[in-house]
Amino acid sequence: MKNLLLLIITGLLVYGCSNSNQNATNNDAQTDDIAIAITNDMENALSGVPSWINEATVVKMPEGIAAHSGEYVTRVTEQEVYSYAFRETLSNINSKLPTAVIVEGWVYSPVENASLSIAMDINDNGNSIIWKSYVLSDAISELNKWNEFAARFAIDQPIKPEYQLKIFAYGGKKTAYFDDLKISFEY
Numbered sequence: 778m779k780n781l782l783l784l785i786i787t788g789l790l791v792y793g794c795s796n797s798n799q800n801a802t803n804n805d806a807q808t809d810d811i812a813i814a815i816t817n818d819m820e821n822a823l824s825g826v827p828s829w830i831n832e833a834t835v836v837k838m839p840e841g842i843a844a845h846s847g848e849y850v851t852r853v854t855e856q857e858v859y860s861y862a863f864r865e866t867l868s869n870i871n872s873k874l875p876t877a878v879i880v881e882g883w884v885y886s887p888v889e890n891a892s893l894s895i896a897m898d899i900n901d902n903g904n905s906i907i908w909k910s911y912v913l914s915d916a917i918s919e920l921n922k923w924n925e926f927a928a929r930f931a932i933d934q935p936i937k938p939e940y941q942l943k944i945f946a947y948g949g950k951k952t953a954y955f956d957d958l959k960i961s962f963e964y
């Protein structure tokens with residue numbers, strides 16, 4: 778009888794675990810070793826998405842130009858050189874520390890811009906430990922069109938769980954738009 782009860786309890790636990798939500802929706806961080814993916818399509822940014830900052834840069838595309846998804850994108854301009862940004866302490870993302878951070882998304886640039894880039898900053902209380910930048914010009918095959926990019930940042934220095942990860946785009950004082958960002962990790 779005891780063994781049967783144990784079997785039932787074990788069965789319930791297994792069922793409960795396997796029934797967890799695996800859909801990667803808006804900013805859905807999963808503490809799963811196989812696939813942690815943080816996505817943001819900007820559509821809910823103005824109501825405040827945890828771990829994301831700089832909502833002032835989230836706007837609708839200009840009249841006549843479609844966003845990559847929905848209506849909203851993040852825009853860099855002459856005044857706003859940094860985009861909407863992901864900011865989170867590493868231990869809040871996963872108990873393991875990553876060996877690489879991958880940032881994928883879509884960029885729309887109306888002008889040639891050698892400074893347009895994706896930046897990754899890992900800092901200790903604001904003191905930068907690792908700062909890397911991925912220049913987007915090679916990923917932009919056509920101006921005034923949505924171009925897909927994928928940036929991989931290797932973590933090549935020791936990091937600690939309490940360090941903070943920041944990911945954002947830098948526009949170098951020229952206008953560009955970003956949509957459908959996805960951040961994933963290698964361990």
Ligand SMILES: [Ca+2]
Nearest residue numbers: 818846847849
């Ligand atoms: Ca969007």
